[in-house]
Amino acid sequence: MNTVSFADLKLAPQILKALTESGYTTPTPIQAQAIPLVLEGNDLMAGAQTGTGKTAAFALPLLQKLLPHASASTSPAKHPVRALILVPTRELAVQVEESVKAYAKYTNLRSLVVFGGVDIKTQTPHLKTGVEILVATPGRLLDHIEQKTVLLNTVQVLVLDEADRMLDMGFMPALKRILALLPRQRQSLMFSATFSDEIKKLSEEFMNYPTLIEVARSNASADNITQKVYLVEQSDKHQLLAQLLKGDDAKQVIVFTKTKLTASRLAHQLQREGVSADAIHGDKSQLERMQALDAFKQGKVAVLIATDVAARGLDIDHLPMVINYEIPHAAEDYVHRIGRTGRAGASGTAISLVSPEEEKYLVEIEKLIKTQINKEKADLPRHPARPQREVRPERHEPSRGYHTPAPKKPSHDPWFDKPYVPNMSAPAAPIKKPEAPALGKPKAAIPALFQRKPNTAA
Ligand code: AMP
Numbered sequence: 001m002n003t004v005s006f007a008d009l010k011l012a013p014q015i016l017k018a019l020t021e022s023g024y025t026t027p028t029p030i031q032a033q034a035i036p037l038v039l040e041g042n043d044l045m046a047g048a049q050t051g052t053g054k055t056a057a058f059a060l061p062l063l064q065k066l067l068p069h070a071s072a073s074t075s076p077a078k079h080p081v082r083a084l085i086l087v088p089t090r091e092l093a094v095q096v097e098e099s100v101k102a103y104a105k106y107t108n109l110r111s112l113v114v115f116g117g118v119d120i121k122t123q124t125p126h127l128k129t130g131v132e133i134l135v136a137t138p139g140r141l142l143d144h145i146e147q148k149t150v151l152l153n154t155v156q157v158l159v160l161d162e163a164d165r166m167l168d169m170g171f172m173p174a175l176k177r178i179l180a181l182l183p184r185q186r187q188s189l190m191f192s193a194t195f196s197d198e199i200k201k202l203s204e205e206f207m208n209y210p211t212l213i214e215v216a217r218s219n220a221s222a223d224n225i226t227q228k229v230y231l232v233e234q235s236d237k238h239q240l241l242a243q244l245l246k247g248d249d250a251k252q253v254i255v256f257t258k259t260k261l262t263a264s265r266l267a268h269q270l271q272r273e274g275v276s277a278d279a280i281h282g283d284k285s286q287l288e289r290m291q292a293l294d295a296f297k298q299g300k301v302a303v304l305i306a307t308d309v310a311a312r313g314l315d316i317d318h319l320p321m322v323i324n325y326e327i328p329h330a331a332e333d334y335v336h337r338i339g340r341t342g343r344a345g346a347s348g349t350a351i352s353l354v355s356p357e358e359e360k361y362l363v364e365i366e367k368l369i370k371t372q373i374n375k376e377k378a379d380l381p382r383h384p385a386r387p388q389r390e391v392r393p394e395r396h397e398p399s400r401g402y403h404t405p406a407p408k409k410p411s412h413d414p415w416f417d418k419p420y421v422p423n424m425s426a427p428a429a430p431i432k433k434p435e436a437p438a439l440g441k442p443k444a445a446i447p448a449l450f451q452r453k454p455n456t457a458a
Helices: 013-022 029-039 054-069 090-103 120-128 138-146 163-168 172-179 197-206 234-244 260-272 286-297 331-338 356-369 387-391
Strands: 044-047 083-086 111-114 133-136 157-160 187-192 211-214 225-231 253-256 277-280 303-306 321-324 348-354 374-377 411-413 418-420
Touching (some): 013 054, 013 090, 029 044, 029 211, 044 054, 054 090, 054 133, 054 187, 083 172, 090 111, 090 286, 111 120, 120 138, 133 138, 138 172, 163 172, 163 197, 172 197, 225 356, 234 260, 234 348, 260 277, 277 286, 331 356
Parallel strands (some): 111 133, 157 187, 225 348, 253 321, 277 303, 411 418
């Protein structure tokens, strides 16, 4: 296969200069396919997962097409909205606009991002100064439309980014309202990781004979990501996570949870254990989410715990690992989650902690990605610092779980960070529930297993 360069794609020198500064040398496959088609004026329906370089695939030709309209004038009238990029989440909106700004650095084209969760009044003055490229989440764009702070009748190019997720998030009615306000004569580009029937219907409604391109099989997960599953009891996941986070690959990790509550709880637990962790989820303010994300991007926070919605579209350069603390119930979300790592050709690792209750979702994921993921039973030391594991026989039914046998040798107790020496003289098995001490019996009579050693660590 011939390797094309950005210059082969006939991009303007101002854009090429910005690309060189961004450190891009060769176009990714989606860029090599999409850029010429968009420059020719085609509508495009592109199947591209996140991490394939899809933002530049639409942003670069879009900028090139708008170049003849670039103006150094300060008059707002000289900067009407010519390109509208709709995205599902605030984080993605910020990232897309950052990319557009970087690629437009040597042009007079202006860009702006608007999204909800922040005071609308702070966005209005920027809109009024005029921008050619507007990146927006649908809800906030409708707010601006209602307040008459934006006009869309000059839009020449529309981009729907992560269209599948927009529909998942219930944006269809908002999209239809917005689409009705755009000129019929325009170019439309749609990017989506998956092509459901609903997406196809949407494309029929608002696109004009789009050219279909795909860089990977739809729904397939990226080849450069090593996937692995640990079979583990739900109650042991925290211990396994703590162990995984000590690994060499785990210098910067996104950990996914299903619920906001688990995300918060896990972040607090890890912080207490000395891990630099933070959480992003829908209950956090936009400011908190952006601060957490910035700290993570700058390496100040090593572990970012996120729910699906909050993490959608996150673009972290060279993220080596993602961990699914809980696997998603919608198989497509698995593809989106692991797409955070292994971006733009880099390699990455995606680890999923799967409890017996979650195995049915794993089956669906494997069907979707048409791959059997490597599975391993989690090999965790049974540590008696949590006495209920040792003394409640009902939690040891071997047929129900993935428990590994108790270690015979003295083991390290990760919960208290000091060596634990089990009482070898105590009978190992069968472990009987000790009888309750008689009322009034002195404390010393409580069996040794129940007594936690005082923590002498500094
Ligand atoms: P995206 O799929 O648009 O979210 O892009 C994923 C990542 O790839 C981003 O960090 C981009 O900065 C990076 N990227 C995009 N295009 C290229 C390229 N041609 N060469 C190297 N990195 C790229």
